[in-house]
Amino acid sequence: MSLLEKIQAKSKELEEKSPSLVEEEVKDVKPYKRDLVSSFREARTIEAKPSVKRNERKPVNKHQELKNLLHKKILNDLQTVDIAEIVPKIDEMAIEIIKDDESFRGKIDRKKVVEELINDLTGFGPINPLLLDPDITEVMVNGASQVYVEKKGKIFLTEVVFRDDEHVMNVIEKIVAPIGRRIDESSPMVDARLPDGSRVNAIIPPLALNGPTITIRKFSPDPFDIEDLINFGTLSQEMATFLEACVKARLNIFVSGGTGSGKTTTLNVLSNFIPYDERIITIEDSAELQLGQEHVISLEARPANIEGKGSITIRDLVKNSLRMRPDRIVIGEVRSGEALDMLQAMNTGHDGSLATGHSNSPRDMISRLETMVLLAGVDLPIRAIREQISGAIDLIIQQSRLKDGSRKIVNITEVQGLEGDVIVLQDIFTYKQEGIDAEGKVIGKLVPTGVRPKFYERLESSGIHIPASVFIDREEWT
Numbered sequence: 001m002s003l004l005e006k007i008q009a010k011s012k013e014l015e016e017k018s019p020s021l022v023e024e025e026v027k028d029v030k031p032y033k034r035d036l037v038s039s040f041r042e043a044r045t046i047e048a049k050p051s052v053k054r055n056e057r058k059p060v061n062k063h064q065e066l067k068n069l070l071h072k073k074i075l076n077d078l079q080t081v082d083i084a085e086i087v088p089k090i091d092e093m094a095i096e097i098i099k100d101d102e103s104f105r106g107k108i109d110r111k112k113v114v115e116e117l118i119n120d121l122t123g124f125g126p127i128n129p130l131l132l133d134p135d136i137t138e139v140m141v142n143g144a145s146q147v148y149v150e151k152k153g154k155i156f157l158t159e160v161v162f163r164d165d166e167h168v169m170n171v172i173e174k175i176v177a178p179i180g181r182r183i184d185e186s187s188p189m190v191d192a193r194l195p196d197g198s199r200v201n202a203i204i205p206p207l208a209l210n211g212p213t214i215t216i217r218k219f220s221p222d223p224f225d226i227e228d229l230i231n232f233g234t235l236s237q238e239m240a241t242f243l244e245a246c247v248k249a250r251l252n253i254f255v256s257g258g259t260g261s262g263k264t265t266t267l268n269v270l271s272n273f274i275p276y277d278e279r280i281i282t283i284e285d286s287a288e289l290q291l292g293q294e295h296v297i298s299l300e301a302r303p304a305n306i307e308g309k310g311s312i313t314i315r316d317l318v319k320n321s322l323r324m325r326p327d328r329i330v331i332g333e334v335r336s337g338e339a340l341d342m343l344q345a346m347n348t349g350h351d352g353s354l355a356t357g358h359s360n361s362p363r364d365m366i367s368r369l370e371t372m373v374l375l376a377g378v379d380l381p382i383r384a385i386r387e388q389i390s391g392a393i394d395l396i397i398q399q400s401r402l403k404d405g406s407r408k409i410v411n412i413t414e415v416q417g418l419e420g421d422v423i424v425l426q427d428i429f430t431y432k433q434e435g436i437d438a439e440g441k442v443i444g445k446l447v448p449t450g451v452r453p454k455f456y457e458r459l460e461s462s463g464i465h466i467p468a469s470v471f472i473d474r475e476e477w478t
Contacts, residue, residue, distance in 0.1 A: 066094065066113050087122065090114050124194075125171045126160045127216075131194070137218050138260070143211030144168050150260075153405015165205075168212040172202045175214075186306060191286045196221055199288050217260075223290040226269055234262065234399075235409045236446040238470045239429050242412070246395055247273035249462040250352035251455065256365040257399035262407040263356040264288055264332065266399055270354060274328055278352075281324055283317045284332030297324065314338045315376075318345065331355040337376030339369050346392035362396040362413040366423050369393075383421055390418040394455060396425070402433075402442045409446070414453045428453050428471070447473045 091114050098110065119128035130139045130149055138150035144162040148155050162168045176183055176192045183190040188207045192200040199217040226240045235243075246253060247270055255270070257263045271291050274280060281297045282289050289298070299321065304311040314331070315338035321329055322345055329350055334342055334357045346353050357372075359365035366389060373385045398411035410431040416424040428451060433444040448471045459466060 139216040141214040165211045245464045251394040252346045253395045255356045255397045256359040261399040261401045278327035280328045281321045281326040282330045329353045339372035340376040343388045343392040
C-alpha cells in the first residue's frame with residue numbers, strides 16, 4: 001500500500017470516530033505528510049461539491065486560424081526581422097493561404113485579419129486603432145474581453161477584444177520592456193509610458209481579478225497651448241493673461257484637482273510661458289511633460305529591482321535637483337514626503353516652481369500638503385508647516401472635470417499668508433455654474449471675483465502690466 005493510500009485509509013478511520021480527531025492527528029504527522037492529507041481532503045471536497053464550469057478555451061475559429069497560419073508563414077518564409085520589410089508582404093501571404101485552403105473562403109474578413117496582425121507586429125495589438133484615434137483620450141483594458149474608451153469626458157464600451165489574457169500580457173510586455181520596467185507576479189503593478197508620452201498603468205493577477213488590466217492616458221502628439229485651452233473652455237482669455245504674467249513673474253504655482261481633471265495638461269501649458277533662457281528641471285514618476293524649451297533636464301523616478309533594492313523616489317530627485325543649478329523646478333505630481341523638500345526649495349530662492357497634486361478644492365490642497373509634509377517623517381509643529389506652505393506657494397489653480405465630461409479651471413486662488421494659525425486664501429477667478437441644458441451640457445462661465453491679488457505689485461515690479469479690467473466681471477462692469 002502506498003503512502004497516500006495509507007494516509008487516506010487513516011483519515012477515513014479517524015473521521016468515522018470523530019471529525020475533531022482528524023485535525024489533532026494531522027498536527028502530529030510530518031510536514032510532507034500533512035500536505036498530502038490537505039491535498040487529499042481538498043480533492044475529496046471538490047468531488048463532493050457540484051461541478052463548477054471553468055473558463056474553457058474556445059475552439060480556434062477560422063479568423064484566428066488564418067492569423068496563426070500567417071504567423072507561422074512569416075517565421076518560416078521570411079528570413080528577416082525588419083518589420084518594414086515584413087508588413088507589405090502580409091496581405092500577399094494571406095491571399096496565398098486562402099487560395100490553398102478553400103475552408104477560409106467566404107468565412108473570414110481577410111483585410112481585418114491582416115490589419116490585426118500588423119497591429120500586433122508594429123503597434124499594441126487590438127488597442128492600436130484606439131491609440132491612433134485623436135478623439136479618444138483614455139483607453140481602459142479590463143481583461144481580455146472588455147475594453148472601454150473615454151471620448152469628450154464620457155466612457156464608452158468598445159467592440160475590441162483580445163484573444164486571451166496571454167495576449168494582453170504580451171501587449172503589456174511590449175509597453176514596459178523598452179523603458180526598462182518589468183511586470184510579473186513578484187511585481188504585479190507598473191507605471192510606464194508609450195513612445196508618444198502617453199501614461200500607462202498596468203496591474204495583473206493575482207491583484208487584478210478581471211485579468212491583466214491596462215489604463216492608458218493619451219497625450220496629444222502636438223502639445224496643447226494656451227489658445228487650445230481657451231477654445232476648449234477650460235479657462236477664459238482673462239485667466240490666460242493672468243496666468244502667463246504669474247509664470248513670467250516667477251510665482252510658485254500649484255495645480256490641483258481630481259484624477260483625469262487635466263492637471264498635467266495645464267501644467268504643460270503653463271510651463272510654455274517659462275522663458276527660453278532658463279534652465280528647467282522636470283521631476284516625474286513617469287515622464288509625461290512635453291516642454292518646448294531647449295534647456296530642459298528630465299528626471300524620472302525608478303522603482304525597486306527584483307531584489308527590492310535600487311528604488312529612486314521623487315523625494316530623492318527633488319533633493320538632487322537642488323544641486324543641478326535649476327532656474328525652475330517642475331514636479332509632475334507631489335504625493336508624499338517630497339512635499340517638504342519642495343516647500344523648502346520654494347522658500348530658499350527657487351522661485352517660479354510648478355507642481356501638481358490631488359485635491360477637491362484649494363483649501364483641501366492646503367490640508368493635503370500639511371499631511372504630506374508629515375509623511376516626510378520630520379516632527380514639525382503644525383504652525384511651522386503652515387508657515388512653510390504660506391511662504392512658499394503663491395497661487396493654487398483648481399481644475400475639475402464636470403458632469404458633462406468637460407474640464408474647467410474652477411478656481412484660481414491666491415495664498416495670501418498666515419493669520420493666527422489659519423492660511424488665508426482668496427479666489428481671484430472662479431467658475432459659476434448656472435445649470436444644465438437639454439443635452440446634458442453644463443452651463444456656466446469663468447469670471448473674475450473683482451479682487452486684485454496682493455502680489456499685483458510684484459507683477460508690476462517685474463515689468464509685467466496687467467490691465468485692471470482683467471479682474472472685473474465684464475457683465476457686471478457693463
